[in-house]
Amino acid sequence: MHTPDELSERFRASGRKVTAQRQCIFRILQGDETHPSADAVYAAAVLEMETISLKTVYQTLNDLADLGEITALDVGTGMTRFDPNVDDLHHHLVCKSCGSVRDVVGTLLDLTLPEGADQGFELASAEVIFRGLCPTCQVASEPGDHDLASAL
Ligand SMILES: [Zn+2]
Numbered sequence: 001m002h003t004p005d006e007l008s009e010r011f012r013a014s015g016r017k018v019t020a021q022r023q024c025i026f027r028i029l030q031g032d033e034t035h036p037s038a039d040a041v042y043a044a045a046v047l048e049m050e051t052i053s054l055k056t057v058y059q060t061l062n063d064l065a066d067l068g069e070i071t072a073l074d075v076g077t078g079m080t081r082f083d084p085n086v087d088d089l090h091h092h093l094v095c096k097s098c099g100s101v102r103d104v105v106g107t108l109l110d111l112t113l114p115e116g117a118d119q120g121f122e123l124a125s126a127e128v129i130f131r132g133l134c135p136t137c138q139v140a141s142e143p144g145d146h147d148l149a150s151a152l
């Protein structure tokens with residue numbers, strides 16, 4: 001994703017309005033590695049600008065995706081996640097408990113299929129999702145009070 005200032009330029013150049021609300025969303029997305037949902041972007045934005053609407057958040061996210069500045073991802077967490085990292089080809093780690101998403105950068109970038117497995121498809125890209133438990137959820141699922149309670 002470009003910097004907030006560059007994004008403002010690109011929005012204007014493409015005939016879109018640049019408002020303080022939109023610039024607030026640009027800043028929130030800048031460097032965000034959590035792959036936020038629209039709701040998460042809204043929750044962060046409303047702390048800075050209480051007049052911002054969820055509709056503005058959705059529109060701005062859609063515009064950014066149209067311009068190729070962010071990617072809309074469906075990684076099976078039940079809501080679309082937005083990824084400002086469009087410069088580095090990467091895969092994802094997804095926590096099957098809390099739905100947190102992280103980038104896997106710099107490995108497995110030249111994935112190919114064995115002879116014949118492509119079934120005649122002309123392949124353009126491959127995205128891998130590694131599912132498991134994030135560090136926080138591993139701690140939460142360790143034997144302890146929780147297991148004790150269910151054993152009683
Ligand atoms: Zn987790």
Ligand SMILES: [Zn+2]
Pocket residue numbers: 035083085090091092102103
């Ligand atoms: Zn990502």
